[in-house]
Amino acid sequence: MSRSSLPNRYQLAEFGALLAEPARAAMLLALMDGSARPAGELARTAGVGAATASAHLKRLLDGGLLAVHEQGRHRYYRLADDEVAARLEALALPRAPRVPRPAGSDPALCRARTCYRHLAGELGVAMCTAWLERGWLQSGSEGLRLQAPAVEALVGAGWEPDVAGRLLRLRGRGCIDWTERRLHVGGPLGVALTDAMLDAGWLRRASRSRALLPSADGLRRFTQLGVRLEP
Amino acid sequence: MSRSSLPNRYQLAEFGALLAEPARAAMLLALMDGSARPAGELARTAGVGAATASAHLKRLLDGGLLAVHEQGRHRYYRLADDEVAARLEALALPRAPRVPRPAGSDPALCRARTCYRHLAGELGVAMCTAWLERGWLQSGSEGLRLQAPAVEALVGAGWEPDVAGRLLRLRGRGCIDWTERRLHVGGPLGVALTDAMLDAGWLRRASRSRALLPSADGLRRFTQLGVRLEP
DNA sequence: CATCGGTTTCGCCGCGCAGCGAAACATCCG
DNA sequence: CGGATGTTTCGCTGCGCGGCGAAACCGATG
Numbered sequence: 001m002s003r004s005s006l007p008n009r010y011q012l013a014e015f016g017a018l019l020a021e022p023a024r025a026a027m028l029l030a031l032m033d034g035s036a037r038p039a040g041e042l043a044r045t046a047g048v049g050a051a052t053a054s055a056h057l058k059r060l061l062d063g064g065l066l067a068v069h070e071q072g073r074h075r076y077y078r079l080a081d082d083e084v085a086a087r088l089e090a091l092a093l094p095r096a097p098r099v100p101r102p103a104g105s106d107p108a109l110c111r112a113r114t115c116y117r118h119l120a121g122e123l124g125v126a127m128c129t130a131w132l133e134r135g136w137l138q139s140g141s142e143g144l145r146l147q148a149p150a151v152e153a154l155v156g157a158g159w160e161p162d163v164a165g166r167l168l169r170l171r172g173r174g175c176i177d178w179t180e181r182r183l184h185v186g187g188p189l190g191v192a193l194t195d196a197m198l199d200a201g202w203l204r205r206a207s208r209s210r211a212l213l214p215s216a217d218g219l220r221r222f223t224q225l226g227v228r229l230e231p
Numbered sequence: 232m233s234r235s236s237l238p239n240r241y242q243l244a245e246f247g248a249l250l251a252e253p254a255r256a257a258m259l260l261a262l263m264d265g266s267a268r269p270a271g272e273l274a275r276t277a278g279v280g281a282a283t284a285s286a287h288l289k290r291l292l293d294g295g296l297l298a299v300h301e302q303g304r305h306r307y308y309r310l311a312d313d314e315v316a317a318r319l320e321a322l323a324l325p326r327a328p329r330v331p332r333p334a335g336s337d338p339a340l341c342r343a344r345t346c347y348r349h350l351a352g353e354l355g356v357a358m359c360t361a362w363l364e365r366g367w368l369q370s371g372s373e374g375l376r377l378q379a380p381a382v383e384a385l386v387g388a389g390w391e392p393d394v395a396g397r398l399l400r401l402r403g404r405g406c407i408d409w410t411e412r413r414l415h416v417g418g419p420l421g422v423a424l425t426d427a428m429l430d431a432g433w434l435r436r437a438s439r440s441r442a443l444l445p446s447a448d449g450l451r452r453f454t455q456l457g458v459r460l461e462p
Numbered sequence: 463c464a465t466c467g468g469t470t471t472c473g474c475c476g477c478g479c480a481g482c483g484a485a486a487c488a489t490c491c492g
Numbered sequence: 493c494g495g496a497t498g499t500t501t502c503g504c505t506g507c508g509c510g511g512c513g514a515a516a517c518c519g520a521t522g
Contacts, residue, residue: 007260007322008260009253009254009256009257009260009277010253010256012250012256012259012260012319012322013250013251013252013253013255013256015247015250015322016246016247016248016249016250016251016252016256017247017250017251018247019243019244019246019247019248019250019251020244020247020248020250020251021244021247021479021480022240022241022244023240023480023481024244025240025241025243025244025247026240028243029238029239029240029243038498038499039498039499039500040497040498040499046240048480048481048482049481049482049483050498050499050500051481051482051483051484051499051500051501051502052480052481052482053499054499054500054501055479055480055481055500055501056480058500072488072489072490072498073488073489073490073497073498073499074489074498074499075498075499075500087322088243091238091243091246091318091322169492171491187490188490188491188492252509252510254510254511269468269469270468270469270470271467271468271469279510279511279512280511280512280513281468281469281470282469282470282471282472282511282512282513282514283510283511283512284469285469285470285471286470286471286509286510286511287510289470303468303518303519303520304467304468304469304518304519304520305468305469305519306468306469306470400522402521418520419520419521419522
């Protein structure tokens with residue numbers, strides 16, 4: 001049991017090499033808030049092509065800095081663990097104990113966020129739970145389907161009937177939220193629902209993060225539709 | 232005043248690139264104890280040629296990770312500041328507040344050490360101070376010269392007369408100790424004195440560090456010669 | 463003053479790797 | 493099923509840079 005475990009020259013060099021490329025550094029920084037992001041988004045963030053990004057992500061994965069979560073045709077990359085995040089933070093802030101997460105991305109402060117274009121976070125989970133409970137969502141062999149009473153309620157809340165009606169033909173997929181570890185509505189249905197909520201002004205995208213901010217009117221509407229946020 | 236200063240991708244990549252080469256990583260690790268080492272020694276430690284090492288040291292210097300202290304024809308490199316050391320330690324130990332310095336190199340525990348082949352550290356400073364005070368060392372325009380009474384005392388302490396006598400022809404140079412910030416005897420005289428003390432068994436080299444361990448007999452001899460170590 | 467030893471500069475070689483486009487592969491969609 | 497989208501693999505090109513030997517530079521040495 002050695003008291004202090006300084007890395008040897010090769011371990012240190014290997015870690016440094018992983019940071020040494022601006023594209024990789026950009027990817028790591030983008031993931032510092034604990035989010036999991038698909039390869040394509042990281043490629044755009046880093047400013048490189050998809051092929052290049054894939055190679056970088058493979059290196060970071062092999063190097064143990066990233067973990068991957070496969071979901072359909074997407075591959076969500078995130079930092080491997082808190083230790084990696086702590087190392088990266090240490091490079092920036094030599095003496096500070098821990099840097100607080102950016103407010104917009106802190107799971108405790110961010111009640112809603114996008115999970116690749118559909119609503120997730122606390123609000124997404126609450127909506128899924130409530131609608132399953134009252135039968136507005138039905139889970140079948142092909143996934144989640146929205147039911148007619150939900151459409152009526154949405155039209156009653158001001159949505160265009162054709163927009164709401166189209167939702168009946170879309171399938172949803174149960175998606176486990178990273179931070180909540182509970183189910184929410186993904187798939188085409190989840191995306192369409194989220195897009196419609198954005199159009200209706202119930203939600204607003206935060207500028208540079210994946211956070212979604214419910215408006216005051218949106219919160220009222222959600223309450224009307226049976227979706228309650230715990231205080 | 233931004234509250235948390237995460238580096239941008241280029242700063243992070245630049246720092247990583249400096250670590251990315253095993254030779255550079257070895258140099259940095261060798262300097263983690265706060266020591267200042269000449270370029271040649273670092274080249275040997277890293278296992279590369281002098282030319283290659285010089286290029287690496289230049290990069291580390293330009294990158295702000297090292298500082299250099301020119302002393303005659305030697306160039307002593309050390310970590311630029313505590314912040315750099317803290318960063319490197321953080322890479323190894325994500326959560327530990329600070330790693331204690333290796334015992335052998337801790338200035339508080341190491342009473343004597345070599346400053347490029349001559350005696351430095353607490354013991355070196357004490358010897359220089361005492362001998363200047365009692366006139367055994369004289370500071371002239373050409374540097375430090377040992378005086379006859381010192382030679383007599385050394386012969387009385389068991390040194391060969393010709394070994395001790397040769398010291399009269401050698402010049403010493405006042406050398407500021409890094410950790411003590413006080414004068415000690417460097418130059419040919421300092422080296423010859425140190426070599427003779429090693430031969431006489433007053434000092435012993437520590438295996439893998441620059442520490443010098445005075446023997447029990449050595450401590451007695453130093454006391455006889457007017458050199459007192461503060462407790 | 464001639465010499466020696468430590469260090470840096472210069473010139474060259476060769477490897478590693480980042481970047482892209484094209485193509486292959488997988489998944490999802492209506 | 494056929495088209496669309498996200499991702500990885502493959503092949504290729506070019507740059508960056510680590511390595512060394514030779515030579516230049518400088519201070520120290522006797």
